[in-house]
Amino acid sequence: MVITKKRREIEGIHTFWLEPRDGGEFHFDPGQFNMLYVFGAGEVPISISGDPGKPGRLVHTVRAVGKATQRLCALKTGESLGVRGPFGSAWPMAQLEGKNIVFVTSGLGLAPLRPAVYWLLNHRQRYGKATLIYGARNPRRLLYVDELRKWRGRFDLRVELAVGSADPTWDGNIGVVTSLVSKTFVEPGNTVALICSSERMMRAMVEQLNQAGLNDGDIYLSLERSIKCGLGLCGHCQLGPTFICKDGPVYRYDQVKGLLAQREL
Amino acid sequence: MSQEQRTLHGHPFFHDLEPRHLALVAGCAHEVSFSAGDYLAREGHPADHFFLLLSGGVRMETSAPPLGVLGILSAGAGEVLGFNWIYPPYKWSFDYRATVDTRAFQMDGRCLRGEFAQDHELGYQLMTRFSAVLGRNLDATHLQILELIHEHGTR
Numbered sequence: 557m558v559i560t561k562k563r564r565e566i567e568g569i570h571t572f573w574l575e576p577r578d579g580g581e582f583h584f585d586p587g588q589f590n591m592l593y594v595f596g597a598g599e600v601p602i603s604i605s606g607d608p609g610k611p612g613r614l615v616h617t618v619r620a621v622g623k624a625t626q627r628l629c630a631l632k633t634g635e636s637l638g639v640r641g642p643f644g645s646a647w648p649m650a651q652l653e654g655k656n657i658v659f660v661t662s663g664l665g666l667a668p669l670r671p672a673v674y675w676l677l678n679h680r681q682r683y684g685k686a687t688l689i690y691g692a693r694n695p696r697r698l699l700y701v702d703e704l705r706k707w708r709g710r711f712d713l714r715v716e717l718a719v720g721s722a723d724p725t726w727d728g729n730i731g732v733v734t735s736l737v738s739k740t741f742v743e744p745g746n747t748v749a750l751i752c753s754s755e756r757m758m759r760a761m762v763e764q765l766n767q768a769g770l771n772d773g774d775i776y777l778s779l780e781r782s783i784k785c786g787l788g789l790c791g792h793c794q795l796g797p798t799f800i801c802k803d804g805p806v807y808r809y810d811q812v813k814g815l816l817a818q819r820e821l
Numbered sequence: 822m823s824q825e826q827r828t829l830h831g832h833p834f835f836h837d838l839e840p841r842h843l844a845l846v847a848g849c850a851h852e853v854s855f856s857a858g859d860y861l862a863r864e865g866h867p868a869d870h871f872f873l874l875l876s877g878g879v880r881m882e883t884s885a886p887p888l889g890v891l892g893i894l895s896a897g898a899g900e901v902l903g904f905n906w907i908y909p910p911y912k913w914s915f916d917y918r919a920t921v922d923t924r925a926f927q928m929d930g931r932c933l934r935g936e937f938a939q940d941h942e943l944g945y946q947l948m949t950r951f952s953a954v955l956g957r958n959l960d961a962t963h964l965q966i967l968e969l970i971h972e973h974g975t976r
């Protein structure tokens with residue numbers, strides 16, 4: 557596919573818009589990922605972070621951490637990269653119709669969740685109350701700020717942001733994102749949470765959601781473990797009996813709870 | 822129950838405190854209000870009280886050159902602010918500034934310590950509550966450190 561647009565989101569994180577050379581469409585479900593192949597640097601799993609309602613353009617947000625992602629982030633508009641996918645399980649948006657949805661995420665975790673937010677907004681009348689709780693290290697580390705601003709202006713999506721530290725120009729919450737779960741009224745009973753962050757942070761998010769009255773079965777999360785083949789064959793992403801690339805990355809929390817608590821796998 | 826005791830009882834920090842203890846802490850409390858921008862406390866100044874926020878919002882800040890003034894925690898209604906009155910040298914570790922008009926109970930630490938000396942059960946009740954708040958704050962701080970480590974991709 558060809559990179560038709562590239563944007564630096566924040567330091568070390570870029571968003572790419574890709575289009576097939578033949579102008580075709582790329583359909584996917586929110587939460588799925590692609591294997592992106594950078595010539596000469598390898599192939600890496602990257603979540604799709606665009607709007608599932610706009611299949612003409614594929615969107616990925618990438619943080620440069622190692623060889624492949626650094627090479628990926630150095631690519632320019634007009635250059636190409638290989639795309640295999642989409643792979644993996646999705647946020648069960650159709651199944652959640654009629655429910656209140658609370659998205660809880662931090663840092664780059666918003667990238668895999670954003671397609672679910674788009675989905676909800678594209679089918680707004682099918683869902684109850686919607687809340688996005690998002691945290692970052694500081695205001696400059698918030699992803700997709702223009703979009704967050706737009707979403708904050710809507711009457712049908714509550715957006716709560718928290719940053720770890722901020723200068724006096726920031727008039728929002730300061731603290732860890734999990735503290736917002738208890739401060740933001742989450743109605744248990746008919747509410748489902750979709751969460752994405754580092755694994756340790758997700759365990760803390762689950763704890764807060766449990767305290768707010770949500771059961772483990774009301775919580776879905778996206779797991780990131782090393783994925784190589786994307787087909788459930790090589791075993792790199794095996795987590796107990798499950799292969800993240802095939803059965804995940806999105807799981808209902810009660811299905812993986814025991815596995816996440818384990819120290820070594 | 823006096824109006825003051827009722828308001829104190831309505832604050833999550835004291836909501837399950839026994840009436841006799843509520844009466845004792847009410848004797849050490851007085852209601853204060855701050856305009857947006859006012860300081861509730863200044864770093865390095867004597868800390869002989871803490872605050873129970875009733876409404877508004879407060880930010881814990883510090884001067885961190887060359888980054889300038891940095892907010893590191895915000896708090897609102899229902900939260901408790903300030904622990905330095907509990908341990909020597911009884912000085913505020915940070916600035917606390919109201920970001921909007923704010924009402925709070927200012928709790929006199931010296932008065933409370935006097936009550937604790939008479940009534941150890943009250944001391945136990947309050948210290949249990951403070952330990953829980955401090956524990957949660959510490960957990961939150963550790964999570965933030967872990968996020969930093971995670972973001973840098975180092976272990």
Ligand SMILES: Cc1cc2nc3c(=O)[nH]c(=O)nc-3n(C[C@H](O)[C@H](O)[C@H](O)COP(=O)(O)OP(=O)(O)OC[C@H]3O[C@@H](n4cnc5c(N)ncnc54)[C@H](O)[C@@H]3O)c2cc1C
Pocket residue numbers: 589598600601602603604617618619620621622623624625626664667668779780781782783805971974975
């Ligand atoms: C299902 C899934 C979806 C993902 N979605 C995204 C996405 O949308 N955007 C994105 O930028 N990344 C995403 N990742 C992570 C991405 O796949 C890895 O960062 C990438 O594989 C690293 O490859 P590399 O060759 O650049 O680095 P490597 O050479 O493999 O690793 C370099 C360094 O980075 C660290 N590292 C590797 N993986 C991660 C990670 N996941 N988090 C933090 N540090 C890591 C390693 O420990 C090592 O220190 C996803 C991973 C999975 C499994």
